[in-house]
Amino acid sequence: xxxxxxxxxxxxxxxxxxxxxxxxxxxxxxxxxxxxxxxxxxxxxxxxxxxxxxxxxxxxxxxxxxxxxxxxxxxxxxxxxxxxxxxxxxxxxxxxxxxxxxxxxxxxxxxxxxxxxxxxxxxxxxxxxxxxxxxxxxxxxxxxxxxxxxxxxxxxxxxxxxxxxxxxxxxxxxxxxxxxxxxxxxxxxxxxxxxxxxxxxxxxxxxxxxxxxxxxxxxxxxxxxxxxxxxxxxxxxxxxxxxxxxxxxxxxxxxxxxxxxxxxxxxxxxxxxxxxxxxxxxxxxxxxxxxxxxxxxxxxxxxxxxxxxxxxxxxxxxxxxxxxxxxxxxxxxxxxxxxxxxxxxxxxxxx
Amino acid sequence: xxxxxxxxxxxxxxxxxxxxxxxxxxxxxxxxxxxxxxxxxxxxxxxxxxxxxxxxxxxxxxxxxxxxxxxxxxxxxxxxxxxxxxxxxxxxxxxxxxxxxxxxxxxxxxxxxxxxxxxxxxxxxxxxxxxx
Numbered sequence: 001x002x003x004x005x006x007x008x009x010x011x012x013x014x015x016x017x018x019x020x021x022x023x024x025x026x027x028x029x030x031x032x033x034x035x036x037x038x039x040x041x042x043x044x045x046x047x048x049x050x051x052x053x054x055x056x057x058x059x060x061x062x063x064x065x066x067x068x069x070x071x072x073x074x075x076x077x078x079x080x081x082x083x084x085x086x087x088x089x090x091x092x093x094x095x096x097x098x099x100x101x102x103x104x105x106x107x108x109x110x111x112x113x114x115x116x117x118x119x120x121x122x123x124x125x126x127x128x129x130x131x132x133x134x135x136x137x138x139x140x141x142x143x144x145x146x147x148x149x150x151x152x153x154x155x156x157x158x159x160x161x162x163x164x165x166x167x168x169x170x171x172x173x174x175x176x177x178x179x180x181x182x183x184x185x186x187x188x189x190x191x192x193x194x195x196x197x198x199x200x201x202x203x204x205x206x207x208x209x210x211x212x213x214x215x216x217x218x219x220x221x222x223x224x225x226x227x228x229x230x231x232x233x234x235x236x237x238x239x240x241x242x243x244x245x246x247x248x249x250x251x252x253x254x255x256x257x258x259x260x261x262x263x264x265x266x267x268x269x270x271x272x273x274x275x276x277x278x279x280x281x282x283x284x285x286x287x288x289x290x291x292x293x294x295x296x297x298x299x300x301x302x303x304x305x306x307x308x309x310x311x312x313x314x315x316x317x318x319x320x321x322x323x324x325x326x327x328x329x330x331x332x333x334x335x336x337x338x339x340x341x342x343x344x345x346x347x348x349x350x351x
Numbered sequence: 352x353x354x355x356x357x358x359x360x361x362x363x364x365x366x367x368x369x370x371x372x373x374x375x376x377x378x379x380x381x382x383x384x385x386x387x388x389x390x391x392x393x394x395x396x397x398x399x400x401x402x403x404x405x406x407x408x409x410x411x412x413x414x415x416x417x418x419x420x421x422x423x424x425x426x427x428x429x430x431x432x433x434x435x436x437x438x439x440x441x442x443x444x445x446x447x448x449x450x451x452x453x454x455x456x457x458x459x460x461x462x463x464x465x466x467x468x469x470x471x472x473x474x475x476x477x478x479x480x481x482x483x
Contacts, residue, residue, distance in 0.1 A: 029354050029380045033429050060381040060461075064428050098460035098469045099384050101420045132461060203353070249356060250472060318354045318380075 008087050010053060010310075013336075017343050018308040019299075022054020022089050023332050024278065025062060027315035030323040032061065040080055047084040051332045054089035054310040055081070056276075059117055060096075067113060069120040077124050089310045090154070090186065090276045091121035092130040111141050118142070122149040128276050130156050130186050134171040139178065146182050153183055154275045159190035160227045162262030163270045175273065184275035187267060188314070191260040195292040196221055197282035200255055203320040207248050213241060217255065227256045254319065264298045271305030279311040282320075284334040288341070295335075299342035303350060311339055354380045358453045358476035363432075366482045370439035371395065371449070372408075374432035378455055378474035382429045385409065385422035389456040389471070393435055396450050400437050408434040443482040452477035 010020045025032065025042060037045065039062065046052055060066045063073065081088065093114060097105045105113065110133070121129050127150070131142075134155040146153055161168055163185075175183045201214050209217070220233050231253050235245045238252075245252055267274065281290045289295070302311075313332045357376050365372035373393055377383055391407060393400050407414045409427060427433055435453070443449060454475040462470035 026380065030357075033354070033357070033376060033380075034360065035430050058381055060383075061429055064382075064426075064430075066382060066426060094381070094461040096384065096460040097463050098458060098467075099386060100423045101386055101458075104463070104466055249474075320353050322353060323357070 010087050014340050014343050019343055020054055020310050021336050022310050023051050023313040024056035026058050027328045027332055030318040034323055043080045043084055049329045049333055053085055053087045054312055055086045056090040056312045058092040060094045067116040069123055074123045088124055088126040089312055090128045090130050091126040093117040095132045110138055115145050118145050118149055118151055128152045128154055130154050136174045143180055152275050154186035156186040156188055158188040159258055159260030162191045163266045184273040185270060186276045187274045188278035189280040189293055190258055191262045192264040193259050193261055193292045194294050196259050197292040199282040199317045199320045204251055230256050264301050267301045268305050274307055276309055277311045278314045280314045280316060281335050282317045284331055288338055295338050296342045300346045303346035355472055356474045358455055358474050359478050364480045364482040366442055370442055371437045373435045373453055375453055377427050377429050382426050385419050385425045385427050387457050387460050388419045389458050391416050391435055392454040394452040395437055404438055406436040447482050448479050450479050
């Protein structure tokens, strides 16, 4: 592969801030899946809307030859990035351990499959790979490859977990043992929501839940029981109401899986290890706020903690909303305004 | 329909010389190996089509439904359609409306719960669509 191009200057979200903006193309999943755009067309839309410059991908969504990239793809990608002045932010790896039906991947196959994606990420100019497994043996084996390719590895910390959940504490211990600056976290704001998103409540209402059912759901969601216990309690409630849980598809469980209610202050416990941010959101209301995620409070933690890096906008409403029910591009633009406003306020408070 | 439950789209029905092609969208946010497709079932005008009668096309490759779990090296790219071909004695006329239901069961290969056990997704769409 050719040498990586010199890193482009990334403008801050607001002057004096260490936070830069951008988005993950995952925000436009519905339009992408529907075939509305090819990659060049999608990047044109992002540029026209001014919602870059940081571009993140889920490799298994964006790359036809996943987990590899072809020289033609790399060339077209780099041309588009030069044309638009975009900056690659995070390459989302997947670990398809269950690719075969007769057995799971061997440790050797897990390593090889991941290394292939690391090489693809490097070829496309990414500085960071989002990883899904932080198994100590795998991490230790991958580290020299990350060093060779100048990549940082970020394990995605997502709802229902938070920075101090037992599983995350284990990873933090592994990181402490290995002690490499190339290891860290991708912080996803789904962990720190103060309410369920109106988008999923709307979807569940459309699927037949009444106001009292949605109230009960939110009541159970707000408790501290683990995800299985909360899901179980809700299923039990549905039975008492004569509602078949199956009638809600996977959405009743997703509600607990995709929305966590950890205190935003906990991000500060791992701030130096946060290498990238998924600025998750579902909606922006008429006041310019995200109705279920307290952006001003979260941004304050990141500004105070000295976070340097991208806030990569991740609109996930497409998991619950139909194609064309919402305009992800307009929503990301409105969310960027919210983030800028929150950073400005936080800087003023700090100053 | 949202990311996880979109199977049929407005232009899903395709007339074929020997029957009907039903173009399916992967009901997930990413591309998946064909081995992730645990089953495909279709009903046309209320009639369940026997699985053995179905052929599944991805580009120029053709499989039976039973062969899908072995295709761990074939990627169903999210922008490509998996065309299920239903044999019919009398193929539909252009513009003819048909009541079609398609069900896809997925095993998500990167979401392991326990060894050999993965999160699944069950997606069904039923729509009246015009054959093109």
